[in-house]
Amino acid sequence: VLSLLAIEGLPRIHRDDDLASLLTHALGRDNPWREGDVVVIAQKIVSKAEGRVTRLEDIRPSPAAAALAEQTEKDPRLVELILSESRAVVRARPGLIIVEDRRGFICANAGIDRSNVEQDEPGEWVALLPEDPDASARRIRDRIHELTGISVGVVINDSHGRAFREGTVGVAIGLAGVPALADRRGDADLTGFVLQHTVIGIADEIAAAASILMGPAAEGVPAVLVRGLILPDIEGSARELQRDREKDLFR
Amino acid sequence: VLSLLAIEGLPRIHRDDDLASLLTHALGRDNPWREGDVVVIAQKIVSKAEGRVTRLEDIRPSPAAAALAEQTEKDPRLVELILSESRAVVRARPGLIIVEDRRGFICANAGIDRSNVEQDEPGEWVALLPEDPDASARRIRDRIHELTGISVGVVINDSHGRAFREGTVGVAIGLAGVPALADRRGDADLTGFVLQHTVIGIADEIAAAASILMGPAAEGVPAVLVRGLILPDIEGSARELQRDREKDLFR
Numbered sequence: 001v002l003s004l005l006a007i008e009g010l011p012r013i014h015r016d017d018d019l020a021s022l023l024t025h026a027l028g029r030d031n032p033w034r035e036g037d038v039v040v041i042a043q044k045i046v047s048k049a050e051g052r053v054t055r056l057e058d059i060r061p062s063p064a065a066a067a068l069a070e071q072t073e074k075d076p077r078l079v080e081l082i083l084s085e086s087r088a089v090v091r092a093r094p095g096l097i098i099v100e101d102r103r104g105f106i107c108a109n110a111g112i113d114r115s116n117v118e119q120d121e122p123g124e125w126v127a128l129l130p131e132d133p134d135a136s137a138r139r140i141r142d143r144i145h146e147l148t149g150i151s152v153g154v155v156i157n158d159s160h161g162r163a164f165r166e167g168t169v170g171v172a173i174g175l176a177g178v179p180a181l182a183d184r185r186g187d188a189d190l191t192g193f194v195l196q197h198t199v200i201g202i203a204d205e206i207a208a209a210a211s212i213l214m215g216p217a218a219e220g221v222p223a224v225l226v227r228g229l230i231l232p233d234i235e236g237s238a239r240e241l242q243r244d245r246e247k248d249l250f251r
Numbered sequence: 252v253l254s255l256l257a258i259e260g261l262p263r264i265h266r267d268d269d270l271a272s273l274l275t276h277a278l279g280r281d282n283p284w285r286e287g288d289v290v291v292i293a294q295k296i297v298s299k300a301e302g303r304v305t306r307l308e309d310i311r312p313s314p315a316a317a318a319l320a321e322q323t324e325k326d327p328r329l330v331e332l333i334l335s336e337s338r339a340v341v342r343a344r345p346g347l348i349i350v351e352d353r354r355g356f357i358c359a360n361a362g363i364d365r366s367n368v369e370q371d372e373p374g375e376w377v378a379l380l381p382e383d384p385d386a387s388a389r390r391i392r393d394r395i396h397e398l399t400g401i402s403v404g405v406v407i408n409d410s411h412g413r414a415f416r417e418g419t420v421g422v423a424i425g426l427a428g429v430p431a432l433a434d435r436r437g438d439a440d441l442t443g444f445v446l447q448h449t450v451i452g453i454a455d456e457i458a459a460a461a462s463i464l465m466g467p468a469a470e471g472v473p474a475v476l477v478r479g480l481i482l483p484d485i486e487g488s489a490r491e492l493q494r495d496r497e498k499d500l501f502r
Contacts, residue, residue, distance in 0.1 A: 003254045165455065167455060189367045201420045
């Protein structure tokens with residue numbers, strides 16, 4: 001049995017908060033971490049703990065941002081941030097900017113989001129993605145081990161839209177102690193047929209599963225404990241989930 | 252707590268098998284269906300129960316199939332089947348054919364798969380997608396209700412590749428008694444910010460979660476019981492997960 005438990009009761013997250021400690025505390029003494037647990041953490045609270053929030057009032061749009069903002073009917077200050085967080089604009093139309101972000105993710109608005117980013121100072125705050133989400137996951141994993149002696153896998157997830165399909169789904173943008181992909185090429189099926197194309201995006205499936213409990217914009221449930229996974233002991237990186245530009249048929 | 256239980260011990264599935272009855276029996280008396288349960292069933296066994304299998308030896312490729320087979324270095328008989336199950340070829344290159352299938356899904360090989368399709372007669376058997384996966388899900392839901400008096404949600408899932416990201420993930424291709432999308436547009440977040448773009452592909456997240464336990468090509472675990480979902484009481488269709496061609500930026 002695979003079980004997913006919403007980790008509730010976390011306080012509002014501020015810059016420099018120790019997420020590993022807060023998560024450990026929120027689980028409580030009755031339900032401590034176990035070896036093999038995976039914790040899925042919403043990008044939003046990781047960004048807030050890392051101080052990756054900024055105020056639109058403080059942004060001065062470049063001429064390029066102003067032009068793209070006009071084309072897409074978006075706030076020029078937000079577009080300035082999107083461009084500064086991106087390598088390339090993949091698609092743009094009114095209401096939508098899809099980029100390849102600085103970390104290599106193809107996503108809307110470079111993952112920048114206005115919801116649930118309240119801060120003590122007033123203003124229109126937005127959250128940017130962590131600078132290096134794999135490193136963020138690694139720090140949380142290491143810190144949980146330091147606090148408790150237990151090695152848990154960490155997945156940082158975000159909600160992405162998709163080509164061809166309606167609706168956002170949770171995807172993995174940072175990993176530690178969890179494989180990104182499960183490669184079954186060369187294995188035989190039950191009838192002896194050798195699987196030829198089967199590489200499973202296992203970390204994305206875990207991220208999507210946790211997202212069921214998180215709801216939109218991680219309202220109230222910014223972390224989920226996943227217990228009962230049987231995973232190969234492979235150290236993954238969310239970058240393995242990014243298809244190389246040359247191999248992608250849909251840019 | 253959301254729990255996912257692999258439904259094991261199903262026999263090999265043959266044409267006209269009563270999947271609802273087999274699943275009910277496999278769960279056993281100790282763990283009967285409960286109201287609100289969702290069962291995720293791998294497309295492969297639905298196809299087999301519906302007789303949606305065919306033998307490559309019996310297929311005669313058309314000239315168009317032969318040409319596409321040469322371009323993509325695939326078996327011309329398989330390509331004939333792919334074309335007969337498709338509305339349009341979206342991308343083709345050596346080793347890969349991505350189509351819009353007859354049901355509207357953008358997927359490789361029109362969802363046709365060779366793994367775990369053993370039949371009593373020898374030959375190179377392949378499984379096609381169910382003719383109408385929503386209708387398949389509906390029949391299974393209705394039959395479980397007939398047998399037990401319990402209304403369970405049914406999701407038929409398959410593994411799809413994706414634009415931009417490596418690895419396949421489980422997606423919903425048929426639904427009954429489960430919403431496809433959870434539309435949160437207009438709801439306020441915890442800070443009062445009104446969500447503007449949040450439509451969640453909830454059925455795909457459920458399909459992906461179950462896929463974690465299924466493994467590639469549904470080896471050994473062709474169905475998963477999902478218990479503890481809190482879903483709006485909306486009757487969904489997997490077609491709602493298909494983005495209209497005119498709205499899609501990546502065709």
